[in-house]
Amino acid sequence: MFTGIIENIGIITAIEKENSNLNLRLKCDITPELKIDQSLAHNGVCLTVVAIDGLEYTVTAIDETLQKTNLSLLEVGNRVNLERAMKMDARLDGHIVQGHVDQKGVCTSILHKDGSWVFSFEYDPALGNVTIEKGSICINGVSLTVFDAGQHNFSVAIIPYTYEHTGFQEMKKGDVVNLEFDVIGKYIKRLMQPIS
Structure with missing residues (x-):
């Protein structure tokens, strides 16, 4: 974990x-x-x-x-x-991440905005994963908050510290990224599906 x-x-x-x-x-x-x-x-x-x-x-x-x-x-x-892996006696500063990537996504744009960056991504909706506004997402292992959530796309804002201390500083438009969607959202989605 x-x-x-x-x-x-x-x-x-x-x-x-x-x-x-x-x-x-x-x-x-x-x-x-x-x-x-x-x-x-x-x-x-x-x-x-x-x-x-x-x-x-x-x-x-x-x-x-x-x-x-x-x-x-x-x-x-x-x-x-x-x-x-996290320690059981430590604070959970990001969100619960399993290290099990759900699917790949593609960076569609990078905008520099007054000292921070907005990265936008697309993913294949056929795999059934979803993002929600202000929900959590893990991109290349980085815990982030979603905004502008669509059916197959979303954006995240990157602060200078995260930009400087992760691979986001080298990311380019068109790069393929690992996406792990929020585990709680995945369980809720599964519970809402009819049993076959």
């Missing part, structure tokens, strides 16, 4: 294909604090640390994860938003 508050940025140092899996090697400031079998969110995707070597560690993404996320688009040198 995560909160969507980014803790560190990792740099991809190596990518290795292994059958249908992808092994990602990253370097970050928190590597010395990691341990094997630990869960760590990478752009919002919960992955398990499988190896540690000095200041670098390795995680493995399976085919299903690669199909539903933007991890297969990563290249050596890319920056990745990182968050370790």
